Amino acid sequence: MIATRFTELRKRRGLMIALIVVNIGIPTLFLTIRLLAHAFDPKSYGPAGGYSIYTGLVAGVMYVFGFIVAATLGCTAGSVDLSEGMFRHLVVTGRSRLALYLARIPAGLAIVVPLVAIGFTIVCAVCVFAAPTKLSYDGVNVPVGLSRAGLENWAEAHANEVICNFGLRVGPSTPKADLNSVLDNVRCGNGVQFGPPSVSGGAKPTEAEIKGVAAQIARTDYADYASQFLYPSNSLMIKSGLWLELEALIGLVVGLGLASLLGQRTISVILMIVLEVILTPIFSRTRIPHLLNLQRAVVGVATAHLTPGGLPVLGGGGGGPGGGNGNPLLIPESTTVAVCVIIAWLVVWTALGAWRMMTRDA
């Protein structure tokens, strides 16, 4: 029964084309344009792939589009038997209505999971194989994968570049007086003095002092540097892929349940898009007094908390090693609660859809 349900969905040509275009076509087109632009004019256009492109595409495009694609398929699977008159034929077979409903979940997943996987694989492949060969950190080409000591050594060897270009991420232990005396007396590449001349009124710093400051800057920047990669790591790609598939599963199951409940595809799809594109970003960022627990119960907020470390969270911003839970912009929610919310959504919408399917007049 699952195989025939799969065939029924797969043969909806218009739907399948739309799903493929959204989930595979858009990222592929974007990457193709970048590949061509870089091939024809590498000085003006950077490499097509790389870490930043990967995070932008995965967290910004595939996450949202994957959900919408899966939700559309779920809504279709949940409503077409009814709208096309097949529901009655199926009920008359005597087969349990619950079994008829549940068969749609694996059938839908058999379409959505490969679709998401193909789109994601293309993104991964381009981002890895067309990644930049050097890391541009604050505009300076820096070797990739240096240890803290390695970065400090490299900074000492490129002291002026580091002092002039690296962002000064001053920590509590940074001896500001020493820094200022050096910074005020270093001339950058364009001949302009870094700081106001001799504010501290000190003598011109020695070579060793300049190197020391460069190493100090490298030390304070190391955490940020360490989160910069030429291309995504295998671990990040695996986690991101699973995260996207989880999002697709949620979209399919919730869409199926909602459409079965309403018996209507168009309204269900619109509601799902509103949930994903409007409500979830608002609920995940805005702390509404007295409604925090309700906000935590929104499935999109829960999945945002499960964003793999290294990806920006829903709606942009943040990122870094902490992933969703490390982002201070998100409303606070523990991983356990997020997982429980997701499971609850899957179970409740499946139950609602199945209940309606079992009680609906055919």
Add this chain to the structure above:
Amino acid sequence: MSATALADASHRRAAESQWAVETHGLTKRFGENVAVDGVELLVPRGCAFGYLGPNGAGKTTLIRVLLGLTHADAGTTSLLGYLVPKHRDVALARVGAIVDEPRFHGHLTGKENLQILAAAREPESRDRIGPSLERVGLAGRADDKVSKYSMGMRQRLGVAACLIGDPQLLILDEPMNGLDPAGMAEIRDMILALVAEGRTVVLSSHLLDEVERTCDAVAIVDRGKIIRQGPISELLAGASLMLQVECSEPDRARALIEGANIAARIEVGQLGLGISLPGGTPRDVAAEINRILVTEGIAVYRLQEVQASLEAWFLQVTSRLGAP
């Protein structure tokens, strides 16, 4: 008693039941409207059974209740001896049905639509797809998309969908809809062939002539209630006796008959007198009418008993033309 023993008892009871469909006090309401009103329906096994009624009489609603497509508000139903909805899955496994206009997934071929339905039935159903399409004359178009099918072809596909379950009972709601005369003849022959194989066919139709030609027994439903049911021959035997009399002085003849204390309804038309006698009236009454007219000097050119048809009887008993 164990579940197996209960199931065995249920199967035994079903096998012993002489009725393919049996309902008692079946009622279905939509708000204030009673669509099915205490229906007592008995459909014998192995026959073609017509289910007749004017539009809005509740025919399709009853079929939907029988098949568990909607729930009943009161009463009991058995299909092939199994109580529905309690043993709905077992009962429906051997039931095929078309309810209303048969609709399918238009983007799939006829064969693919049947594959979806076969997947919901027992594994053997898949092997019956080809023969079923062959039987309804759709084998040559099996790989065409249903969106390209005519209404008649969809009706046939609906019948094929019934047949893949090897049904003992077929419930067909207006199966002749959209068919040309040749198609209607094919469906009629197919129904007769199915009955000859020992299956039961319940045929809901407004085409009285088709029902009369196809069915052995009928039930007449009006305003949700069954008002008559039984073998057609028995029902027609109880219909009123119609006489057509062509004579020289129709108006005087009418007055003479009315004055002779004969319980009859008489109308004067272009063809002469139309005399309607109550069901069960002895045929001697026709001879008595003839004697009266001849005795009074009226020339009788023709006196003919008009054969009662199902249509005439249907119109008599349904409320659309007054009380039966």
